[in-house]
Amino acid sequence: MPLTLQKCSVHADRKAVARCPGCANYFCGECVTEHAGKFLCSSCLQRQSAPVQTTPRATGWFTAVIGLSIGLSAAWLFFYLIGRLLILIPPNLHDISYLGSFR
Structure with missing residues (x-):
């Protein structure tokens, strides 16, 4: 289905303007953020920018x-x-x- 017919996954009354490449859901302009040239939803953005846990080497x-x-x-x-x-x-x-x- 084309993007123009999709609705926001969070706000059902708004048209979708972007699709998150991380979770493949559609979102309105308020629900996505541009990061590194991609439009990401807040949950995927948090997951991507979370610090990687590294264990110190012995x-x-x-x-x-x-x-x-x-x-x-x-x-x-x-x-x-x-x-x-x-x-x-x-x-x-x-x-x-x-x-x-x-x-």
Whole structure:
């Protein structure tokens, strides 16, 4: 049956203007809300926007410790290699005798 002949599922005296894709019922303009490009009824909107219950993983602390260890090791290695590179610079490169009287 076409949408123009349908009635609202909540208000029987009103014409339907949209069909909820979640529950496939027809609703008037006051009963639907646009969300993410779709017209949803209030019950489907509540169901869709309800927070998903997640259980914390038992290994969460372990992965955090491993990640911290890897990060600190990478930072130490970076600064160690920079230090080794600075040691390789010849000492005469630091000679500032060309500045003369600025000392």
